[in-house]
Amino acid sequence: MTVLGLTGNIAHRLVQQYRRLSRLGRPGFRRKGNHRIRGGASTQLVHPLTINENQPALNVCVRLAPRAQPSFGQQFGNPDTLRIIHGYRFYPPTMLSYRHAFHAGNHADILKHLVLTLCLKHMNAKDKPWLLLDTHAGAGLYAIDSEPAKKTGEYIEGIARLWNRSDFPSSMAPYMAALQACNGGSKLRYYPGSPWLAAHLARGIDSLRFCELHSTDFALLRREFKDEGRRVKVEQADGFEAMKAALPPPSRRGIVLIDPSYEIKSDYPKVVSAIKDGLKRFATGTYVVWLPFLPSIEARSLPEKLKKLQADWIYAGLSVRGPATKGHGMSGSAIFVINPPWTLKSDLEASLPWLAHVLALDDKAGWSVQVSAGESAQAVDR
């Protein structure tokens, strides 16, 4: 028997489990899409075999029959929380199969983490404590020789190109030093995620709050910071929601890193509304948002929406190749920083030409930096 490309015992198990699902979900068992259950929530059921495999095609969703809803509520509590039923994992509506381990150390990580490092360094210039809220934290630290990293090889055209270079601009020194500290030797073995970098730069007085929804990455993240004590709070929580409770920080100094995978389109409007709300609670906070360069209307319109938020901003982009056409991956990415440190613009203008040169995949690679107040700082192709 062959099912969805799987054979033998695994295929048999899959069929058995589909049958069980159809009983559980009667009468609304379907293969794809999120399904609403009473109360407006929806539940996505992902077959265990798909987990860690990035195979959304195998995702299975179940609509709970009206009869099943009360017992779902009683037995499993809040449907927004990950639950395991009959060996199946129910994810909250927004949870998809994205794992950052497949992408760690690529060009987008380099841009994002360079900016994060520069912002945190700037915060450290004063003695007052700061808070870093990482709304989409991932696993925290990634092994370069892991199966996911080897499978995509994205780090090879990313961080591996920087590893042995010593001719980087001085503005990149804090980021390169953190990378060295993470690896602690001459061999590139690890790539530090945003939580690792933040913890590396945080002082004893600072606080870190990391949110991650994916159960596997949450477990890895929690393990990574298990000895950190009260300085670090790791939560399996929706990062957009966490902004409401965390802002403003008691010290009134803080950075919110918003780094969704944008696997679902609702992430785009959520970024805008979360920052709008965040600015009401904490108007002087620094908000660092990562955005992909993709041809979709949602991706292309996000920067314009952020520019309208009545705050100072810097918008910096790094392309490693010509614009993506439909069906192709990202050509680059950008960082949008609201209330940026005053040093950020010049640091980026010093770093990005070098990065665009070293990371270029074709002759369309380039960079740009724009700032608010109608003043376009530069838009320079390599």
Ligand SMILES: C[S@@+](CC[C@H](N)C(=O)[O-])C[C@H]1O[C@@H](n2cnc3c(N)ncnc32)[C@H](O)[C@@H]1O
């Ligand atoms: C791009 S990765 C994060 C990478 C990380 N910030 C870094 O730079 O190392 C996005 C992560 O967000 C998680 N995620 C997706 N939606 C979320 C949400 N609403 N709240 C918290 N985490 C979420 C995904 O499971 C994924 O691990």
